[in-house]
Amino acid sequence: MSLPDRPITILIAALGGEGGGVMADWLIDAAARCDFPSQSTSIPGVAQRTGATTYYLEIFPATRAQLGGRSPVFSLTPSPGNVDIMVASELIEAGRAMHNGYVSPERTTLVASTHRIYATVEKMQMADGRFESNRVIDAGKQLARRAVLFDMRKLAQDSGTVINAVLFGAMAGSGVLPVSREACEQAIRGGGRGAEASLRGFAAGCEIAAGSRPTPQPPAPPKRAEELDEVVRLGIERLTDYQGAAYADLFKERIKSFEKLEPKVAAEAARQLALWMSYEDIIRVADLKTRASRFERVRKEVGAKDGEPVVVIDFLKPGLEEFASLLPHALGKNLQSWAESRGKLDAYNVGLHVKTSGVFGFLLVRSLAWLRPWRPFSYRYQEEQRLIERWLLRVNEAAQRSPALALEVAQCATLLKGYGETHRRGKANFLAILDALVENPPTADPAAQAGAIRRAREAALADPEGKALGGALGKPVTWLKQVGRT
């Protein structure tokens, strides 16, 4: 018979600690069981510590008997356009492989899990820094000869095994692996520990790739309120829950002015308003932390089984600012400005480990939630309402000039989030933009003004030190906390 003219090449992209090495061993073992020459290599190095890493294998699909003593020369590195099976244990790693040219329409079967493990640079951003998954999935479908894409991590969890077994199965099921399913299963059995669970994961992956089992559907995208009606409905619900019907009526009153706006702008402004009006103060946090639904959610998140008690300890560190926010307006204002001028805002925080699931801890936190009727008299409430009115006025003014400008002004409220210093920073950025670009704009052209606001808002979310925002506003502003006296 004529011998194949080249080996089957397999590149596995994985993250450190995911069992990529074990999968490479299975493949080599399965090839050996078929008496095919093979070679694997890897570049673990420091990548073993949570970084991206690759394993590269070549299998020559002819038995040693057929080869009659000849041995193939294997390559140690993959070469773009010449990979038969590209395996990725995570979606961005599949994207990286495509980037490097390892997925080609002539040759490559792409086997990748669609779940995401976010890279540090994605998750550390102040807003949403996540890479768009669909871009990778679409590219995979376009660039690969065949793409086997589904959430293999979930399937692995459901089968009580790890992802490498499912990936290995999907590889075998795709039909391009030169070794038989039996040889693969024997290789897994030969690996010993956890073989039964691995075989379950292998079978599931194999059948899905072969089409004999339906591909798991991707989860539904998260629910997002986009239309004005829905935003208003959710806003009313939220604010009733937050402070009662009267407060929800105030929301309804405020959004009346939005009726004149374009629907998209109105919906966005109403959404921002609802979020702002339900600002997170100590009363709100205490309320949310002591709801029965919260304890149920915690049990689910930590995977507690029925009958296993779960002790929940909360990390609270209230300080002067939180205290001042609860005081009557004049008192709170005085205390706050005293603390600000002395740089003492964070000086007297008390770190508490509160066992909220215990009787005393629960009562302690719940008692703060009971302060809800007091809220409208508090310093923070009045400050927030004052600023909300100012912002509403600017949104409505802008709407008269251009819908795009109004949308930008409305979206500035997105900067107001978080607690303590994070909140102070966001508020300072918000006020700086409001002052420099909304109330005292450097340009009379609405389009240019809208662009400037958008850039400044994005800059405010670019780095917590405010370096980018300083540049966007054209002045050397930084809102670093005052250096303490040591």
Next chain:
Amino acid sequence: MERSFKQEVELLKLGEGETFHGEGILAVTKALLQSGVAYVGGYQGAPVSHVMDVLNDARDILDELGVHVETNASEAGAAAMLGASINYPIRGAVAFKSTVGTNVASDALSNLASAGVIGGALVVLGEDYGEGSSIIQERSHAFAMKSQMWLLDPRPNLPKIVEMVEKGFELSEASNTPVLLELRIRACHVHGSFATKKNVGSKNSKNHPIEKPDFDFGRISLPPATYAQEKHKIEVRWPAAVAFIRQHKLNEVFAGDMSDTGILCQGGMYNAVLRALQLLGLADAFGATRVPIYCMNVAYPMIAEEIVAFCAGKQRILVVEEGQPAFIEDAVQAALRRAENHLVKVHGKDMLPLGGEYTGEVVLAGISKFLNSETAIDSVRSLKARALELLGGVPARPPGFCVGCPERPVFAAMKVAEKATGAFHISADIGCHTFATLPPFNIGHTVLGYGLGMASNSAVNTMFGKRTLTIMGDGGFWHNGLTSGIANTVFNKDDGILVIMKNGYSSATGTQELPSSPQHSEFKSGDMGIERALEGVGVGWVKTVDNYRVGEVAKVLKEAMSTEYQGLKVIIAEGECQLERQRKLRPVVAKNLAEGKRTVRVKYGVDEDTCTGDHSCIRLSGCPTLTVKDNPDPLRRDPVATVIDGCVGCGLCGENAHAAILCPSFYRAEVVQNPNFFDKALNRIRAVFA
């Protein structure tokens, strides 16, 4: 140790005519035993850590063969150990990574190479170059040239690698010269097979003692002996090596019918060259090539006669030499010129990139250019362009701290302290802690070498109005940091702050034991505390902190920055390497659970309804299990923080929330598994309220 090598040890026991299936670096280890070494040593570091790891697990068979195994203090110590082969006909080998290890070792290597050896001396170098490398990008070739040691660079398949180890010892003895064997990352990790021989015991070894010491002033590195040694290198050792290499055909010629061209490559580049020719339709899968190849399994010395003979009658040749400067290409040019061959045109770095790893792709591009068939790679180029267009840039994923790593909280504390003190200069060191230079921390201004953090701080520290900081790991401390940094800072009465990351192991290289490890194998001495060493050299200000108490660590850092105490201030940041800790904990927990014992599992979490999606917590952590998920609130857009499975409950999230006054969203959940009566009763009372 990170991995157990009990299975691999079995491979070392294989006898005559059996088949070894395994990793390249283990094949080298087996080859050492087949070559009859009397002693082995080394210093851990990718990609050759496994040599020492597997030998440490193979004490029984080594004892039987009389092989001495030494865990050397550093690469310098390892190279100096080869001094045993200067006076006595015993073979020895050491392994370390290059070029950082070779840098550290070069004092001893120079002296060794000058004195010359009677017994074969082999240095296995893990050439940590290109993708997956963790160090500065340089090549080992220069070390071979400057000290006149022979550099082997075998074709990366197991039989050839093993053969070159065996021949390496013979070459070393035939030319009285230490030999370096260079293996690239992928070659170290390549899985393949070879037919084994039986292990051989050394004539002299710890089982067969040497009877009397041999004194020969000619082997001492002191003039006038050194003058004679240099002469001996040139007049005797070099010609002897050339003769041996030619006679035993260590370099290989693969003939081809396109006789007017040729490719010269380092042995390590051979497979990439052949694959490129195969893709261009000029070679088959089994190595039959149309373009003649001269494969240099000995990269140094270059055998001028062989080069001249190979080039005879050729129009053009291509030198495929990874790394820079292009020592081989230049030497080839010179050799041809001296032989008065003016006909052949020598290509190399004009077709291939000057620096960087020669991957299959790079070599294919270079060879296709050399053979005027560049259209062959057009499809690859358009493939990449297409992917770029479809995807844009994808986020990078560099290595980082493991889940629950005890070093992460120290850097979080530095960020917290910096808010109070203002930014300060930080001299970093080598170890897992170097990952702090990456996002989210971006901590550390300079890295000057292993254990050299403190030494690298000595001048810059005096250039600031306020104090600066130095970081050193316990690995670096024992490698040389104690002497080059700490003792010297005390000696010079310098005012510095040193944070020693005491995690108990040489973690970055695979959690090998250190003198100060919390527990030791039976082959090592008991605890040699860092604290006692510091006291011994007279450090007067030492504070030990529990890494996970971020607020406390920040407080001690601030104290060190502001104290009136003049002189070295050392903060020992204690926390056991979480990889090792979990490895020990997991079986204990599994056993307790199986036995029905009460066990508390800790996991941290984030309340999704109070998290506002600013991610300050992530910027202070970077823990793989602290990540983001879609906001469940239909009115919100930014993703919320979440703690996923894999959290080991180290507590950093909660500590950070307190120390940096972040937000109230974090909680600690203690799941009581196998609850007792008391737990259940308490739970019922709680249920009434919550």
